[in-house]
Amino acid sequence: MNPLLGDRRSTMILVGPALLVYSLVMLVPVVWSLGYTFFEGNAIVGFSFVGLQNFGDLLGDTKVHDALWFTLKYALVITIGQVAIGYLLSLLYVFVLRRSSSIVRTLVFFPVVLPTVAVGLLFQQLFAIAPQNGLVNSFLNVFGAESVDWFGDGASAFLVIAIMDIWRSMGFYGVLLYAGLVDIPEEVLESARMDGATGWKLVRSIVVPLSAPVLVSALIFSINGTLKVFDSVLALTNGGPGTSTSPLTILMFQTSFTNGQYGYGSSIALLLTMICLVVTVFIFRASRRDLTKG
């Protein structure tokens, strides 16, 4: 113990304000929000106690089922897409471009810092059909294909969302995974090459296992972000057509603020939080088990 750096009053002065603000604005509301799940009503008309009714409704509500299904489908597809393409990019940086990769890395990373709303509106125009074809449909026409009404049904709208979100984030995962690959000692790769492992064989048997920890953290980060997707879907399709591209976050927002059902909205938010926790713990444990086996 160090008496020099152990003054109670100074500690309070330094950590107190942050702890106070954090508790009041984040911790208390979390508990409060859990309390809301037993009530119905909102801030303007007041609340009344309904017990476990909100959770009962959650189980039988087809809107929730659809939103949950979309959220899971979106999270799975985008996570795999982001991490896989990010990994390909990082392999490209490390093994093909090598020291000249800096400029490519910087360019591909740029969309990451762009406001999602701006990117969403841009992609709306890229995939537009009326009143004038966007870049993508014009491109299809050049090859003799018909213009596609991308936002006309759920499946093609989903495809556009997926393309946009992967376009937006692949540079991020490229750099994140690149950092993991750079840490692999050159001697290990060299000796593997001498043993005759080249190309994909080298990647599969040496590079992938050695970069497993950073792959796992990329997966966890990606799934947590994609389960909570809000901005990109809201800006691009606003959940439509109909509610075919509404994730839980948009459903929660509409339930709470458009319909004024705070209790039910909180229940949806809680459901989302639980899914994030369960998935994170699941990936974490699955990866730990694999590592001890190998």
Add this chain to the structure above:
Amino acid sequence: MSSITSAAEAATRPSPHRPVRRRRPLRTVLARIPALAAVGLLLIVVVGPLVWLLLGSFKTQREFLEQPVWALPQQWSFDNYVQAWTTGNFAQYLGNSALTVLPALFLMLLLGSMAGFALEVLVWKGRGTVLLLFLAGIMVPTQLILLPLFTVYFQTGLTGSLWPLFITYTATGLPLTVFLMATYFRAVPREVFEAATLDGAGIVRSFFLVGLPMVRNALLTVGLVQFFFFWNDLLIALTFTNSTDLRTLQVGLLNFTGQFGSIEYGPLFAAICLNVFGMLVIYLLLNQRVQKGLTAGSVKG
């Protein structure tokens, strides 16, 4: 988590894989062609939409409706930008964003670095618990705290001002800031602070006079990362801006098409452009730091 931060530091280090410079046989040169084609395609996919956006921002409504989409603008006039800036209320939205994001950043960095210092350098009972408490905040989705906050802001009469945004940004940024600042203070030898305290500076003073200057690089990195989170935020801004006067840049942009009735393509493209190329300026100046910071911030889940 430590693997991520150390990995992020490595991101900016020059690669240790040194290719040995020697004359390559023709076969290996040919073998590189598919890879180079892939890089070319990659760059077209990344840069193409942005170039198209920039070109579009100079076109008139007529050109949008009658010319093919890849036609160059007929003249380089800034009318669209002027219209986006004035009729589109862009000046006000920019002001609102700056007025909430910058003070929130300042307060968050101040409180966060103080707490990070106390949690990493100082010795006291319960600091492990408090650090864990802050870490838990990184996992909390914003959706879970919106409704209680909305109720409180409504009942205290803060709704209808920019205060809810400022307060919410400051607090939601704290967990990650505290965590990252604690990590950075770990790298500073404790003897420095012990010496400062021995010289009679007092702990709080030695934090401000010795500690803060030593981590000013870290402050810039963390500030930059949080700047992107706050500036690009839509969820919090959408929840707490209940009138046109309060809209931030993102909320304004989302409602942009509504301003004119029917879609005016030129001003819309110009508005998106202002948003995109404003970020480009910051990114060009600080891209190494941005890449390093954002990947280090990936513990935020």
